[in-house]
Every structure is written in structure tokens, then in C-alpha cells.
Amino acid sequence: MKLTYFLRPEDDLVALSKSGVHEVLIGSKALSRLGAFELEQMIEAAKKAKELGLKATLLCDALVSERDFSSFKKRLESVLPFFESARALDPGVMQFLFESSNLKLQFVADTGNHNLPGLLAWEKYFGERLERLVLSIELSKESLHHIIPALKTPCELLVLGRILLFHSPRNLLSPLAGEVSQSDWIEATGASEESPHKGFPLVENLQGSFMFLAKDFCLAEQIDDLKSMGLEYMRFDPTGCSSDLAYEVSSTLLSDSPKLAKELWPNPVIRGFYGVNKSDVLFKKLKNPSRDKTHALAEVLDARKGEPMTVKVLDGSSLKLGLAVKMITPEGKIKEFSISTIKTLDGEVLDAAPERSIVTLQAVGSACVKALLLPNF
């Protein structure tokens, strides 16, 4: 597997080339979400990287509004000649590069690209120009096993670095920063009132505001797994560690004992959803099972002690005299009874009530609003 490195202005390209890094991602403040280079500085870095035999890839992963697109394009066009490959996230930037350049393209298919049909469609659309798909760290091991071999395009995955949680185009820190707000790069940490979440790194720059997880993502111990899946590129984002340590970590990730990189890393780490992604299993708990209307006949709209109970007959259902029903309150309390009285709201006696009608039944103890009536077989 080859190592792709997120380059910072303070990093030494000579040292990186010696550490075995294959590719550097060079991002500027103007064109990328978190790149810290100025445009001229970025061009110089690209030239030097090439001289050293490193692949230099232009990181232009900003999300770009129409109002900014024209100026973005101009800046982008001014640096394209210095690169052979470009990496984008915004489909509009990808489309522009596809139509207006000859560069090889790398698509950041992270948030929202978690399935093979979608990834195959990107592959088909960009065809031979697509050099790489950057996969999402939300994909589980099982999904990666399924997806990577099915794609013709080489894939890349983050193996060590920050987990981006949130990106807003708005400036959210400068209103709090006072004098510091004149800076084009503000850093902070945030602690949520949702205990125990604290220590979220925050950044505000020209591209808006970002929040990261307090723990970093690390698959150093899973690199053999990733190789066996056919993953061709692993990415290392060294933010949060010194350059010297970053070179050592890079070498270690490429060594026969890549798992040692985890021990070198100064921050706490997690594997995220690599083992399994069960981030949808809690959904059923969001719903009260006592409020599941799938099999319900009617819903109680009004209930007062000693007075007839008013119900609305649900769509596709009906009630009739003598029907045995089971009433379930929102708290899950169950009461069984048979329908002995059905009346319209004007007091007219009925034998049955059709769907969507509002009728009164006899008084039933413990009845309450929003209780459901189900058939009692």
C-alpha cells in the first residue's frame, strides 16, 4: 500500500520523501477545506515535491457556492499547471476539472457515498479520468471488503488522522474571538453540554468552521486487513503532531510493524465504525412501541373519568359492536374490553364505525388520550 500524506507548510519534503511517503496532498487556504498553504507557497511545494519524486496532488476540496465559483475557478486555473492530479469533494468542482483540465481526478467520496451502486456510478461518469476514490471512514470492514474489489478505480482510506464531524460555511468562532477575529485561521476547543463530550478541536478559516472529534481515527492495527481487501492507498493526516514525529509515524505505517504507529501517536484514537457500523440500530428505540399504529384500529382522542371515550377510527380500519379490543396506553398499560356502545358525536347510536370517523364508545377505566385500540384475538 502507498502512503498519501496531508502536507503542512511546516513539513520538510526531503524528510518525507526519505520516510517513504508516495504522495503529498497540497491544499491552500483558498481552495481547500483545511489546507494551510498560500497559493504561491503551494506551487513551490508542488515543484519541490516533484523534484524529490513525490506525487504532488492538488487538494481543492472546498465546497463552493455559485457566487464564489468564478473566482474559485480563476484561482484553481492558476495552479493547475503545477499538478498532474487534483482531488475534490464538491461535485461542481469535479465537473469543472473534468471538463476544463486534463488532470487525473480523485473524488472524495466520504459523506454520503456509502454504497457500491453510487460509487460505481461515479466511476462510470468520470471514466478513465478518475484516478482514485477516497472512501468514507464510516464504511465498516465488511463493507470495504465488499466495495473495494468491486471497483476498477484504486481506493484510498484514512488510516490515521482527524475525524471531521461538522463543516459550516459560516464564521462561528470569530464572533467569540474578539481581537483574534482578524486572523484567517482561528483554533479553539469545545465542550458540549452533552456530557461527557468535550475537547472537540475547532477551526475557523476562509472556508468556514469545522469541528473534529476529540479522538483521532486510527487503523494502524488493521493495515494487513486493508491490504488483503486490495486497498491501494492509505492516508495519514498529521495534524496534532510535530513534523519529526509525523515522519517517524509515516515510516512506521510503511514498515512491517505498522501497528506501532498507534503507540507513537500522541492523541487518543478510535477505530470508528471499522469493526461494525450499527449507527442505525438505535432508530427503532426512537419510537415508542406503544405508539406503533401498524395494527391499531382506533386512537383515543378524548377520555374523561366516567364519560364515554372518544376515538378516531384509523385509516383502513373499522369498529363494530361486540368487537373484542385491547387498549394500549402510551405508557404501555393494557386493558381488554368489548365494544358495547358506538355513537356519533351528535349521540346517534351506531352498529359500526367506518374508517376515519370520530365516535364515542362506552366509558372505559384507565383510558387516556393517545391510547390505541387493537384487535384482541
Next chain:
Amino acid sequence: MTKKLNFPIPELLAPAGSLEKLKTAVLYGASAVYLGGQRYGLRAAADNFNREQMIMAVQFAHAHGAKVHVVLNAFLHDSDFVGLSEYAKDLRLIGVDSVIVSDLGVIQTVIAAGGPEVHLSTQASCLNASAAKLWKAMGVTRVVLGREASLEDAKAIKLASGLEVEMFVHGSMCMAFSGHCVISNYTQGRDSNRGGCAHSCRHEYRIGLSDSEQEKNSFFMSSKDLEGLRQLKGYVDAGVDSLKIEGRMKSVHYAGTVTRVYAEALAHYAEHGNFLSDRLEEWASELRKVHHRAYTEASLIKPADESSIHNGRDSEGVESAVAGPIVALTKDAMVIEVRKKFRLGEELELVPFRGKSQTFTANRLRTLSDNPLEETKPGSLVKIDLIPGAAEHVLVRSTGI
């Protein structure tokens, strides 16, 4: 543009979190509604529509000249695709007018299955004409622009892409680029892009700036709500095809009131070719009677700035005044499902589907068994003597805010 009028107006697209809300929105003037089925959407905690309810929704909406758009806007993993093709085919069979999708895999699947036409969800954060062109090539017929887009952006995107353009006109907003927030995934184990958003952006945070020893408490990630009422001319001039109201999880009162305001404003434009109505302040006042955070025009004209941050709890600035909707009529009474307590003798307001509200006094309150009441209690049904204009789904409000 959907209606053939003197001055064509955009579609007014209202949220329908339930059949009741759908009927309310349509009766109050929505020309289209959007709703979620039991799967593939982003509101996992909502009741959502089963097949029978969806059929009824389509029948009701179409009978009133309104379209039905179904949201399939979750970002799916491979295992979530089970049944999607059949579901898409069935939606077409039912008569659903379009599906709102954010995931390219879902777009491909719906198109391959011969499902309804596909609108690109705001979750895909389509922000520029170049992206719109790409999505058009992928088969979508309409883009719901990211909320970061301005009205000028919308005009340019529509012209350059030839696609229909839909924009939000009212309601809550993500602070993040839509689809680019996964806080819930990592802090709550709930995938925000598959329906599990925990609204972490609405919480208070203690912020420690790197260059300062001082910490500040702030709701720095919470956005004010969008209100586009005073920019409606801009929407029309930009050629925006559909004005979307956010809020499937919000109340019947919200669905009815907000829809009514924008429907009346658009009706005024359809007749006069302008929004210079002497009712503008009344409409703005109506929008303050529903649950809301402080309002902002966000990025409609210029990029949203510091003033668009809602640095406070949700409940601040709320002026809810609903007494309840009319759920039935008897020979001599309207039956109200009480949402907020009111008392005998209190002044109430009947909000008709069209036209000015009508004030009346609750001079007789009864239970459904005709026992007299002094005051009502939320969640109960009460009878109030019938007055002209009363109809099922009409809202009744208390005037004392």
C-alpha cells in the same frame, strides 16, 4: 412554475409529517407536499406514512390539485438497499409525483426501477451550476439547493443547468452544509444522514480559544430559522420553481399557519404581480405565532453572518398561540382538539383556509358528553358553539399571546 395565472407563481411545497398535517397544509394553500415513507428517509422518529396512508395522501392531494413528493433522502449503506427498487416502482404506481433523493446510489436505483422522477435533496449540498449540470447528467429533474445558496445563485444555476430549482423559504436550518455533519454518528451512535440526527448543533458548548485563557459558553452552532417572506419577489424574479417550507416534525398549527401566509402572499402576487400588500405586516405577525427561533434571511441575499446564529435555547422567542384544530363538527358545535389550555369566556380566533381570521368568544365550553367546562386541558376534545366558517382542519387560536 406550476400554475397558469396572470403572474405565474412557484409551487408552494409544505411539509406533511402526517396525514392530518398534509390535509391541513393542502387546505391552507400548499400546491405540493413532501412526506416520508416508513424507510429511506431522514426522520426516523416520525410516524411517517405507510402504504395505505400514502395512497390516501396522494388521493387527497391530487383531488385538491397538489403534488406529492416523497423523501428518500437518507445516505444508504449497501444493506439498506433491500426492497428499494420495488418501493420506487410502487411509489410510481401509487401516483407519487417525485422522490427527493440525496444519494447517487439511490438515484440510480430509482431510475433503473422506473420510479417517479427524481429531485436532488438539499442534503446533497448542490451549491453551484457546475454541480447542477453533473446532477442533471445523473438523471435528476430538479435540484433542491443547499441553504447556503443565494437567490442570485439560484437564478444562475437554473439558467445554466436548465433544471428546475427548489429553495427553502421558511423554517429551521442546519448550520452545517447539509449532509456534511456527522456529530450524532460519533457522539450518539446515530447516523445523522440515515435519520438519527440528535441536533447536537442546538446544544450549548464551552469554547476555549487557543489564543485566550478565557472560556465562553455559547450556542455557537445553532442557526436562526429562515424567513423568506420579504424576499418573495426575489424568489419569483430568480425563477425559483418551488418554495419549500421546512418542518415535517412540526405541528399542525405550524403547517397550517406558515402555509397560509405564503399561499396568501403568492396569491396576491398572482393577481397583482407584486408583493406590495397592505397585509405584509399581518403575514409577518402570523409567522411569529408559530414555534420558531429568531428569524433570519440567512444567505438569500448575502452570505449568512454572525447575526444568523441563534445563541440561545430553542424555546426562546417562541410565541405559540394555538388553541387547537377543529377535528369534527356536530349539529351545534365544533369539536376542537385542545393543544393549549384556554378558559371559558376567552377570546379565540378562527383561522379560515383563506381570508382574514375571525375573532369570537368561547362563551360555552362542553365536554363531548355535553357537560359544562370552565377551562380546557391540552390533549382533550371540547365542544364550542358552532360559528360560521368552522370546518374540519380549520385552526382555532387564542388571541392572548
